[in-house]
Amino acid sequence: MKQPVRVTVTGAAGQIGYALLFRIASGAMLGDDQPVILQLLDITPALDALEGVKMELDDCAFPLLAGVVCTDDPNVGFKDSDYALLVGARPRGPGMERKDLLEANAAIFSVQGKAINDNASKNIKVLVVGNPANTNALITQRNAPDIDPRNFTAMMRLDHNRAKSQLAAKTGKAVSDIKNMTVWGNHSATQYPDLSTAKVAGTPALELVEQDWYENDYIPTVAQRGAAIIKARGASSAASAANAAIDHVRSWALGTEGDDWVSMGVYSDGSYGIAEGLIYSFPCRCKNGDWEIVQGVEISEFSQARMKATEQELTEERDAVSHLLP
Numbered sequence: 001m002k003q004p005v006r007v008t009v010t011g012a013a014g015q016i017g018y019a020l021l022f023r024i025a026s027g028a029m030l031g032d033d034q035p036v037i038l039q040l041l042d043i044t045p046a047l048d049a050l051e052g053v054k055m056e057l058d059d060c061a062f063p064l065l066a067g068v069v070c071t072d073d074p075n076v077g078f079k080d081s082d083y084a085l086l087v088g089a090r091p092r093g094p095g096m097e098r099k100d101l102l103e104a105n106a107a108i109f110s111v112q113g114k115a116i117n118d119n120a121s122k123n124i125k126v127l128v129v130g131n132p133a134n135t136n137a138l139i140t141q142r143n144a145p146d147i148d149p150r151n152f153t154a155m156m157r158l159d160h161n162r163a164k165s166q167l168a169a170k171t172g173k174a175v176s177d178i179k180n181m182t183v184w185g186n187h188s189a190t191q192y193p194d195l196s197t198a199k200v201a202g203t204p205a206l207e208l209v210e211q212d213w214y215e216n217d218y219i220p221t222v223a224q225r226g227a228a229i230i231k232a233r234g235a236s237s238a239a240s241a242a243n244a245a246i247d248h249v250r251s252w253a254l255g256t257e258g259d260d261w262v263s264m265g266v267y268s269d270g271s272y273g274i275a276e277g278l279i280y281s282f283p284c285r286c287k288n289g290d291w292e293i294v295q296g297v298e299i300s301e302f303s304q305a306r307m308k309a310t311e312q313e314l315t316e317e318r319d320a321v322s323h324l325l326p
């Protein structure tokens with residue numbers, strides 16, 4: 001049996017937390033031979049609810065669950081942590097854009113970045129889910145100067161999965177037939193789900209759909225899916241968000257399949273002309289616990305304009321939180 005790894009989940013008493021923790025403890029995220037110790041962080045008023053979640057985790061008798069810590073202290077929550085899923089943050093309501101949350105949520109991530117820097121494993125892998133996820137990931141990264149910036153990522157996998165599912169429905173194929181999907185940029189309405197890279201059972205997606213549908217239906221449907229769920233459910237997506245978090249970390253830790261790739265918000269190295277240091281979603285392949293940006297994707301004028309627009313939004317978000325970026 002492998003040694004247990006420590007997985008920190010913030011906002012563990014919330015909606016996404018409830019859909020996430022049981023799957024991590026079951027082995028769905030890191031494999032069915034990897035024991036985990038869950039370090040659950042939430043704010044003080046949520047600690048009673050968190051204790052209830054711990055009771056339920058105990059009652060599942062998961063063979064891979066080697067311990068559960070509940071705390072409201074970030075220094076305890078991130079102690080020796082190998083993985084951190086930063087979920088704890090306010091969700092948006094109807095009529096809001098995710099960047100409207102910046103003011104309410106940004107400070108959480110500067111505190112947690114410092115706590116990660118001071119307490120976690122130097123090899124920690126961090127996934128930021130709390131919105132606006134890319135800019136919160138940037139804040140976390142910049143407050144943890146002793147850790148490689150490549151270890152901080154933002155969740156675009158929900159967008160990636162939505163993009164695959166909508167294309168599968170349109171073409172009448174299975175989701176497993178869709179490969180090489182790319183969603184570029186920000187987890188926001190400016191994101192760019194790019195069908196020029198995608199294949200459907202080996203056929204280029206753009207040969208199977210009309211340009212008008214692609215531009216005026218597909219892109220807005222994928223980009224606005226979060227808002228559509230809030231409208232329908234009266235609360236932001238939780239189970240699909242938790243599922244995407246599991247998928248993201250699993251790909252990163254255990255690798256992507258064959259020639260396929262996934263969309264991840266990662267530290268830009270300037271690839272595709274995107275400003276260095278932004279947390280921007282690129283097509284990524286993962287191997288041996290590391291990711292790399294897929295190079296050589298052909299960028300049309302249509303793509304270039306959309307990739308720049310979402311980069312511009314990320315630049316503006318970064319400038320709005322400059323006081324939190326050491």
Ligand SMILES: NC(=O)c1ccc[n+]([C@@H]2O[C@H](COP(=O)([O-])OP(=O)(O)OC[C@H]3O[C@@H](n4cnc5c(N)ncnc54)[C@H](O)[C@@H]3O)[C@@H](O)[C@H]2O)c1
Pocket residue numbers: 010011012013014015016017041042043046087088089090091092108128129130131132133155156158159187236237238241
């Ligand atoms: N990136 C994505 O694709 C994606 C998808 C869905 C939701 N989200 C975002 O995830 C976040 C959480 O969503 P939810 O539905 O679970 O919300 P929720 O309100 O149900 O839960 C949030 C939890 O975070 C806790 N929390 C607040 N401040 C904290 C802090 N400083 N430290 C630790 N915990 C703290 C709250 O007490 C609560 O338990 C929201 O910002 C939401 O917009 C992102």
Ligand SMILES: O=C(O)C[C@H](O)C(=O)O
Pocket residue numbers: 091092098131158225226227229230236237241
């Ligand atoms: O849309 C939201 O605010 C929640 C989440 O980011 C989503 O994409 O479902």
